[in-house]
Amino acid sequence: MSAIVAASLTQRFGSEVGLDGVDLDVDAGEHLAVLGDNGAGKTTLLRILATAARPTSGRIEIFGLNATIERRRLRAVIGFVAHAPGLYPALSAAENLAFYCTLQGVDRGRVAEVLELVGLAEVAGRPADKLSRGAQQRLAIGRAVLHDPKLLVLDEPDASLDSGGADLLARVMRGRTAVIATHDHALANRLCQRTLMLRRGRVVGVPTRLRVVH
Amino acid sequence: MTKYEKGALAAVAAMVVAAGFIFLYAPTDALQGPVQRIFYLHVSSAIAAYGCFAVVLIGGIAYLWKENVVADRLARAGALVGVVFTTVTLVMGMIWAKPIWGTYWTWDARLTSTLVLWIIYAGYLMIRRLADPGRQAARFAAVVGIFGFTDVLVVHFSVTWWRTQHPGPVVINDALPPQMLVAFFVTLACTLFLAAVMVAIRYRIEVLMDQAVEKSVPAPVVTPTEAGRVR
Amino acid sequence: MRSLAVALAVARKDLTSEWRTRELVPALAQFVVLALVIANFGFQIDSRNAPAIAPGVLWMALVFAGLVAFGRAFAAEREQSSLEAMLMTPASPAAIFAGKALAAALLLVLCEAVLLPALALFFSVPLSFEVVSAVLLATVGMAVLGCLFAAMVARVRARELLLPLLTLPLWIPFIVFGGQAVQVAMGGGGSTGNASGLLIDLDILFVVLTSLVARFVLDD
Numbered sequence: 010m011s012a013i014v015a016a017s018l019t020q021r022f023g024s025e026v027g028l029d030g031v032d033l034d035v036d037a038g039e040h041l042a043v044l045g046d047n048g049a050g051k052t053t054l055l056r057i058l059a060t061a062a063r064p065t066s067g068r069i070e071i072f073g074l075n076a077t078i079e080r081r082r083l084r085a086v087i088g089f090v091a092h093a094p095g096l097y098p099a100l101s102a103a104e105n106l107a108f109y110c111t112l113q114g115v116d117r118g119r120v121a122e123v124l125e126l127v128g129l130a131e132v133a134g135r136p137a138d139k140l141s142r143g144a145q146q147r148l149a150i151g152r153a154v155l156h157d158p159k160l161l162v163l164d165e166p167d168a169s170l171d172s173g174g175a176d177l178l179a180r181v182m183r184g185r186t187a188v189i190a191t192h193d194h195a196l197a198n199r200l201c202q203r204t205l206m207l208r209r210g211r212v213v214g215v216p217t218r219l220r221v222v223h
Numbered sequence: 224m225t226k227y228e229k230g231a232l233a234a235v236a237a238m239v240v241a242a243g244f245i246f247l248y249a250p251t252d253a254l255q256g257p258v259q260r261i262f263y264l265h266v267s268s269a270i271a272a273y274g275c276f277a278v279v280l281i282g283g284i285a286y287l288w289k290e291n292v293v294a295d296r297l298a299r300a301g302a303l304v305g306v307v308f309t310t311v312t313l314v315m316g317m318i319w320a321k322p323i324w325g326t327y328w329t330w331d332a333r334l335t336s337t338l339v340l341w342i343i344y345a346g347y348l349m350i351r352r353l354a355d356p357g358r359q360a361a362r363f364a365a366v367v368g369i370f371g372f373t374d375v376l377v378v379h380f381s382v383t384w385w386r387t388q389h390p391g392p393v394v395i396n397d398a399l400p401p402q403m404l405v406a407f408f409v410t411l412a413c414t415l416f417l418a419a420v421m422v423a424i425r426y427r428i429e430v431l432m433d434q435a436v437e438k439s440v441p442a443p444v445v446t447p448t449e450a451g452r453v454r
Numbered sequence: 455m456r457s458l459a460v461a462l463a464v465a466r467k468d469l470t471s472e473w474r475t476r477e478l479v480p481a482l483a484q485f486v487v488l489a490l491v492i493a494n495f496g497f498q499i500d501s502r503n504a505p506a507i508a509p510g511v512l513w514m515a516l517v518f519a520g521l522v523a524f525g526r527a528f529a530a531e532r533e534q535s536s537l538e539a540m541l542m543t544p545a546s547p548a549a550i551f552a553g554k555a556l557a558a559a560l561l562l563v564l565c566e567a568v569l570l571p572a573l574a575l576f577f578s579v580p581l582s583f584e585v586v587s588a589v590l591l592a593t594v595g596m597a598v599l600g601c602l603f604a605a606m607v608a609r610v611r612a613r614e615l616l617l618p619l620l621t622l623p624l625w626i627p628f629i630v631f632g633g634q635a636v637q638v639a640m641g642g643g644g645s646t647g648n649a650s651g652l653l654i655d656l657d658i659l660f661v662v663l664t665s666l667v668a669r670f671v672l673d674d
Binding site: 373378 | 602607619659667674
């Protein structure tokens with residue numbers, strides 16, 4: 010069963026090309042790693058997959074729905090960890106999550122569960138700007154799974170994660186379809202079944218099926 | 224000759240005809256003298272400008288509703304031509320005002336609304352230029368166009384209302400004798416025709432500009448092969 | 455109704471953040487007091503011309519304070535990534551917008567709570583219910599319009615120039631009606647001519663319009 014099917018995804022910014030004819034196919038429950046240098050188009054692609062942006066042209070279907078039209082419905086089942094966390098610095102970790110519970114329409118009890126899941130239960134009351142960069146990243150990841158999404162899209166979440174981050178990522182990705190952009194090939198090997206390599210907005214080479222090493 | 228060149232020639236010819244009516248056919252105004260002849264083009268420009276901004280409004284609504292690029296291009300063309308005609312209206316109004324009222328400017332409802340109109344659509348052109356080209360620029364401009372059109376009506380109403388509290392100079396509004404009426408309607412028709420031709424030409428320019436942007440996609444770095452596709 | 459809950463949650467979040475950081479309101483309050491002081495010298499206010507000039511000074515101070523207050527609602531860079539995170543939920547963009555406009559309006563009202571008494575004190579003009587209600591009614595409409603265009607220009611270059619350019623033409627009717635109401639209430643003579651009713655009409659018109667287009671401005 011396909012979770013994501015995309016054909017000829019193209020993204021243009023004025024006369025610059027961010028993505029040029031990318032095709033993609035992700036099965037339900039599969040983990041895909043998107044690799045590539047900075048500027049290759051990873052963030053552009055992930056934003057389209059998360060419905061945060063619409064492609065200039067091309068087709069994309071997520072869970073059978075047209076992702077450029079049914080964005081509100083899809084956002085209810087997609088969790089996105091963007092490049093910038095977008096947390097509220099004056100609010101505590103718990104308050105940040107509680108606010109999103111209201112936006113997501115989920116029960117407040119999820120706050121405690123998620124804090125536990127990402128290992129921030131002890132700093133629940135600390136303002137977000139007083140948290141370490143790694144803790145902030147954990148909070149952003151926690152926010153993305155508050156509503157138990159079916160698809161998780163993570164844009165370089167490992168960039169500022171502290172130790173134990175790989176375990177956390179494995180935990181949150183379990184049981185969901187996931188697309189993760191990263192520079193870290195070892196992490197990709199550990200977490201994902203397939204990789205996709207981007208260079209200058211295009212897919213390079215053949216998709217690699219990874220041998221999962223435990 | 225392309226149809227655009229033909230249209231442009233026809234529009235110029237029409238304006239020459241209008242000028243003939245204004246200067247040769249219409250009589251000199253008894254009260255205001257020869258400067259009154261500005262009135263024909265001044266009011267016609269104003270009407271043409273409002274017509275253009277109605278095009279911007281409708282194009283904007285159509286774009287927000289259906290994301291129709293044609294609607295957006297029409298809006299772009301209408302805004303530019305509308306600003307031109309608004310400028311003409313304002314300048315002619317000021318030239319007319321000085322001998323008649325003794326001052327270049329007065330804050331009556333019409334002048335104020337026209338100035339506000341100019342500012343709003345200058346803002347429209349700016350947001351078009353400064354926002355991300357493509358969808359974002361089109362969306363933002365459509366919103367500005369909708370609010371702008373609404374605002375001109377509201378401002379006109381509010382200044383008229385304010386004027387009842389603070390009376391100002393009164394525009395001499397004699398009933399126009401038949402010859403002047405004829406000259407006015409001829410000028411109006413010719414000006415509207417000119418505006419339509421200008422919008423059509425500008426629309427074509429917008430089409431060409433859009434196409435030029437699309438063609439400027441840089442040459443591929445990696446030759447696409449079947450192997451480059453996932454699965 | 456979920457939209458209402460979302461709007462209130464967004465407003466509460468913004469107000470809580472402002473309360474804890476106390477960045478905007480003190481700066482705005484200082485600004486308006488300073489504006490009054492400068493107006494005194496610029497206009498050479500005395501007891502005779504005060505009732506005629508005070509309304510104008512009031513609205514000018516309000517306009518500049520409003521531009522700052524509403525501009526900030528969407529301005530900060532981090533505000534942009536958090537705005538996107540809010541849109542990545544089922545919450546309706548109109549509700550999110552309403553919440554932000556509500557919070558920004560309340561912050562401006564706090565500033566008005568300093569501006570109006572200071573104006574009454576410095577210019578010896580009476581502060582009546584009519585004055586306060588005119589200012590509050592105008593604040594509603596100015597807030598939704600200011601926040602809409604602030605959201606728009608936040609993503610665009612030259613935003614300091616663009617925000618006043620786009621917003622002020624739309625604020626003119628509020629200043630016309632509000633100014634008249636305030637002038638009459640301060641003893642400037644004349645009649646209010648149903649200014650308050652017209653302010654309410656404008657508020658309704660623009661609250662509805664901005665709610666309808668909010669999603670085109672906030673979201674791609």
